[in-house]
Amino acid sequence: MKTKTPSTHGYQIISDWMNSSSIKPFPYQQKTWELFAGGYSGLVVAPTGFGKTFSVFLALVIDYLNHPQKYKPGLKMLWITPLRSLSKDLTRAMQSAVEEIGLDWTVGLRNGDLTPAEKQRQTRNLPEILVITPESLHLLLAQKAKSSFFRNLHCVVADEWHELLGSKRGVLTELAIAHLRSIAPGLKVWGLTATIGNLDEALQVLVPWQTPKTLVEAGMKKKIEITPVIPDELDVLPWGGHMGSSMVSKILPIINQSKTTLVFTNTRAQAETWYMNLIDADPMLAGLIAIHHSSIDAHLRTWIEDNLASGYLKVVVSTSSLDLGVDFKPVDTVIQIGSPKGVARFLQRAGRSGHSPFETSRIFFVPTHSLELIEAAALKKAWKEQQFEKRIPVVLSFDVLVQFLVTLAVGEGFRVDELKEQVKSTFAFGAITDDEWSWAMMFITRGGSSLQNYEEYHKVVLDDDGMHRVKSRKVAMLHRMNIGAIVSDAMMRVKFFSGGYIGMLEEYFLTRLQKGDAFILAGRVVELVAIREAEALVRLSKKKNARAVSYMGGRLPLSSQLSFYLRQKLGESLLADVRDKELKFLQPLLKDQLAVSHIPTYDEFLVEAISNKYGNHLFFYPFEGRQVHEVMAALFAWRIAQLFPVSFSMAMNDYGFELLTDKPLALTEEQLLTILNPDNLIGDVMSSINAAEMARRKFRDIAVISGLVIQNMPGRQQKLKSIQASSGIIFKALDDVDPQNLLLRQAYAEVFNSQIEEARLQEAFKRIAASRIVFKQSTRFTPLSFPIKVDSLRQSLSSEDLVTRIERMKMVNSATGKKSKTQ
Amino acid sequence: MIQQLEIISGGERLLLNNYRSIFWPARKMLTLADLHAGKPAHFRRHGIALPQQIIQRDLDRLTVLIEHYTPTQVVVVGDMLHSGRNSETEIFSKWLKKFPSLKWILIKGNHDRNLLELSEFFHFDVVDSLEVSPFHFVHHPQEGDLITISGHIHPGVKLRGANRQGLKLPCFLVLPKQIILPAFSLFTGLDTDFVKHHPEFTSVYVVSDEGIFETKN
Known part of the structure; x- marks a missing residue:
């Protein structure tokens, strides 16, 4: 870089402006400005509240002030954000900055909330900076005058890139960027992200082509105070759910000592229960407490958000619906009910309190059963070691690809060879084969594989000028109404x-x-x-x-990161020098587990065979999350059935799973080892699960995104309903007659990647194979097995029956426990 | 493989089979409902890419049925075509030529438009309903003096399997005075709520590739 940014004219203006508002730029912001001026693309990594927005936004302003001649009229920066709720505040903040700096720029906003008239007015005269969702951006790409919009574009920003990265909306973003580069060569691309476990990959996905690019890390750590809420009494046999009302009395004082509290739960049902419990326990909260989740009416949700920001509401109970979005300044306390399932989610939620850089975020962790307290210790350790989950980028999602192809064909149209290069330049489709590309083209032009040619199928047509276009207005309209990669339930x-x-x-x-x-x-x-x-x-x-x-x-599964620290903490829990107060509190439970069975250290794998009046149980404890356990349970049941004829019922939680049979079950250690063997893993998994059924469920989203099933129809056109088929019927038909269909293959691939979690499963088996296997026999339930057993009962019983039945089981358990001691 | 199950209705022997049709041996009559021929082509016209083999599956099953029972007449109780004529109904009419002596009777369904044209084109008898004592063939289920045989509903049941995996299967619904057929086409949806909301249908015959089974509603 020839000129250091700090000495430039543009920098001086910005610096003066910041001084006048008494803000001091963070070093990472200045670094971003320099890199931007030097022609770099990149990814800015900083916690929420540390001014990520001003890093890239001001970089553009400084560069413009220094080199106005480089900038032609029109749209200069596209600001892609996954969240509608954030975009309004963001637009306002940038607009007022622009005005204070003295530029005659406009900062516009484009999302699904705009009326068609507002959108038209905007496209006629595009602002200098446009804040937009990935879906609205694709809708712009579906316009006839698209190229003229983006010709003078300098920079695309992907805000909250960690949110987009692991989803098909990320793929939409990648494709849009690749296409924008073809209209505006030399385009810079910057991402803003929170810390995740694969930052280098995140940069590579956002900026896959050869260009100067770099990570800019703020290097600043938010102060977070994690406090476990410890119950008065310890249940040696823990089970989920019942601790609700007794814990309410523990969290009321926390709420009373705070200005504003956010209570996070994992499900809507849990949110409803806690909302009611809190009001019952303290009627004074009525009117000052609200409940917020995806099923609450949108107007009410907006009201809640506004009153949370104003400080009027004292408590809001919510689900992930408030994980992201605008900052609520009055919030000084966060309470997490039950396992947060992942390190990043926990810290994200913690960061909703005390959000400014120099404040401390306070989060209280309320376990729903006592074992979950180990997670509190695990979360603290993970935070200390800064271990965050990865966001695995989605690749080769052909549903998004065919949607994108039709989107461009609805607009100006495209030339096959040019577009193929663009698509191949993305991370998501870098590995696409020629056959796969041809299949996608065939799908949109002829309706299927190469052997067919349907006269009635004219979705995308090759024009005389060599461009592929959509000709039918009806097809174009339906396509525009259905652009996007979010598929919701009816x-x-x-x-x-x-x-x-x-x-x-x-x-x-x-x-x-x-x-x-x-x-x-x-x-x-x-x-x-x-x-x-x-x-x-x-x-x-x-x-x-x-x-x-x-x-x-x-039911979100436990992340591998959290699982790792959980196993570590459990393994250390009985060491003499254990210092975590959660683990100290759990000593009676842990000692009981040790007395009846065993506490696995991180290089051990525990299996318990428990025979009692409830049947013959095998309990396994991989700590790999419910989803992986579902696959393992089916696999182990199948493998045992190969040894001797037996059938099992299964139950699982995030820590382990149960196989239950009423037949006598005498498994030797040798047999157990063959069951845990990693050899022929995937082959056996395929034999033990119904992959077609799982794929059928995955196919639902794929069918909607690819346009096989139409999600949104114009209101009055009842006739169009006859072109609706359920994705299940289409899946079965394709599975029968067109097994090579790439959308069908994708459904199976998604089953392996995200449902069976093949990579994680392989890892788990490798770990188990390297572990010492501890096989314990018992006649009573152990503290580790009890919550799983309770979960399996829950599926078939009403809640009142459940409570009586569990209490009875506890009594039986302690009776047999005593007997075994006296023997 | 065709699997069948015999019931006696109005004193007549009827064979319900897992190919989703009823054969009446005394009259050599095959009855089916809701063929929805041309549905994939109708979808394609609206930009939904579906392969042609979908209709071929239905025609292949129909061939197997006709060769197995050798009926002299086929009664379709409604919704033979999904949406008028298109490239796939052409395929259907070509296929029909394989059985020139077979008599076809179509009961009008809500999807069967342009009936005059249809009857000329396919050489079908097209009627609102058909009475062949003791049966009354109609499209919409209804009650009357005769035993009605109808379609339209696409009835199905949800069965609970092991490991919480549910299974949805089409079914015949049978009452002393009423029989409702499952939709013949494999490319159709199922209505599993109908059975739930009509507990009077105590006899339910579930069909699958494996066979036809009676279950209690």
Whole structure:
């Protein structure tokens, strides 16, 4: 770099402006400005609240002030953000900065909330800086005058890149950037991210081509105070869920001593329960407490967010719906209920309190069963060692590719050879083969494999000028309405019979209810009166047996990072010099586990065979998360059935799983070793699970993204409904007649990558093979096995029955326990 | 392989089979519902890429049925075509030529438009309903003096399997005065709520590749 940025004219202006607002630039911001001026692309890594926005945004302003001649009129910077909620504040902040600095620029905002008229006005005269979602950007790419929009573009910014990276929306972003580079060569691309476990890869995905590029790390660590909430009494036999009401009395003082508290739960049902528990325990909170999750009516959610920001609300109970988004300055305390399942999520939530750089974030961890306290110790260690989860980039998602091809064909059209190079230049499609590319082209032009040519299929047509275009206005309209990679469940609005919306719930949940069935939503018990059109009408109810809203996606698996520290902490838990207060508190439980069975150290693998009046159980403890355990359980059950005829029922949690049979089960240690063997792992997995069924479920999103199933239809055109088929039917048909279909192959690949988690499974088996196997026999449940056993009961029992039954089991357990001691 | 199950309805012997049709031996009559021929082509016209083999699967199954039972007449109780004529209904009409002596009767369904044209094109008898005592063939399920045989619903049931994996399968619904057929085409959806909301259908015959099984509703 010839001129150091600090000595330039542009830098002086910005520096003066910052001084006047008494802000001092962070060193990493200055570094970004220099690198930007030197022609670099890159990825800025800094915690929330440390001014990431001003790193890249001001870099552009400085460069413009220094070299105005380089900049032509029109759009200069695209600011891609995954969050609609953030974009408004962001736009406002940049606009007022621009005005204070004295530039005549506009900063615009484009997302799904804009009316068509506003959008048109904007495209006629694009602002200098445009804040946009990946979906809205693709909609711009679907416009006829697209190239003229982006000709003078200097820089694309991918905000919250860690959020986009591991998703198909990240692929949308990659494809858009590759295409923008073809319109505006020399385009710089910058990403902003929180710390994740694979930063180098994150940069490579964002900027895959040859150009000067670098990571800019703020090197600053947010101060975080992690406090476990320790119950008054220790249940030596822990089980999930029942600690709710007793823990409420523990968290009320925390709430009272704080200005504003965010309470995070993992599911909507859990949020509803805690909201009600808190109000019951302290009626004074009424009016000052609110509940926020994805099913709450959007207007109400906005009201809650506004009143959280203003400091009016004292407590908000929420799910991941408040993980991200605008900062709520009054929030000084965060409470996490139950396992956060990952290090990054926990810290992200912690960071919602005390958000400015020099404040301390305070988070309290409330276990839902006593064993979870080990996670508190594990989380602290992970934080200390700065170990975060990776975000695995999505590759070769052909559903997104075919959508993108049609998007461009809806707009100006494209030339095959040029576009192929663009697509191949992305990280996501760097490994695409010629055959796969041809298949994608065939799919959009002829409707299938090369052997077919359908006269009625004219989605994308090759024009005389060599451009591929969509000709049908209806196809173009349907495509535009369905651009994007977020597939949601069919939702129904829930409305009071007397008027007024409460929220939205999944259609599959509501349609299963009978008239008069009660459920809980937004902290109120309501009962179903009728379902009309796409609305469920309800009235307030006094019924006691209200159902919690079931939510299929609510079970996030434990991350490998957290699992690693959890195993480590558990293994060390009985060492004489253990200092964690969580582990000290758990000593009676841990000692009981040791007395009846064993506590596995990090290089041991524990298997328990427990025979009692409830049946013959095998418990395995890989600590690899529920999802991996599901696969392992099916696999082990299958492998044991190869040794002798037996069938099992299975249950699992994040720590381990249970195989249960009523037949006598005498497994030798040698047999156990063959079951744990990593040889022929995937072959056996394929024999033990129904991969087709899993793929069928994955295919749903793929069918929607690729346009095989149409999610959004224009309101009045009822006729179009006859072109709707469920993804399940299409999947079965393709599985029968077109097994080479790439979208079908992708469904199976997604099963292996994200459902079976093949890589993690292989790792786990390698680890187990290298571990010392500890095989213990017992006649009573151990502290480790008990929560799994309870989970398996939960699936078939009502909650009242469950409580009685568990208490009975505990009694039986302690009776046999005593007996074995006296023997 | 065709698997069948015999029931007696109105004193007549009927063979329900896992190819989703009913054969009435006394009249040598094959009955099926909701063929929805041309549905994939209709989708393709709207830009949804589906392969042609989908209709071929249905025609192959129909061939197997006709060669197995050698009926003299086929009654389709509605929704033979999904959306008028298209390239796949051409395939269908070509296929029909394989069985020139077979008599076809189509009961009008809500999807069967342009019926005059259809009857001329396919040489079908197209009627609103058909009475062959003791049966009354209609598209929409209804009750009457005769035993009605209908389609339209695409009935299915959800079975709970081990490991919480549910399985949805099509089914026949049978009452003393009513029989509802499953949709013949494999490229159709299932209505599993109908059975749930109509507990009066106590006899449910579930079909799958493996066979046809009676279950209780």
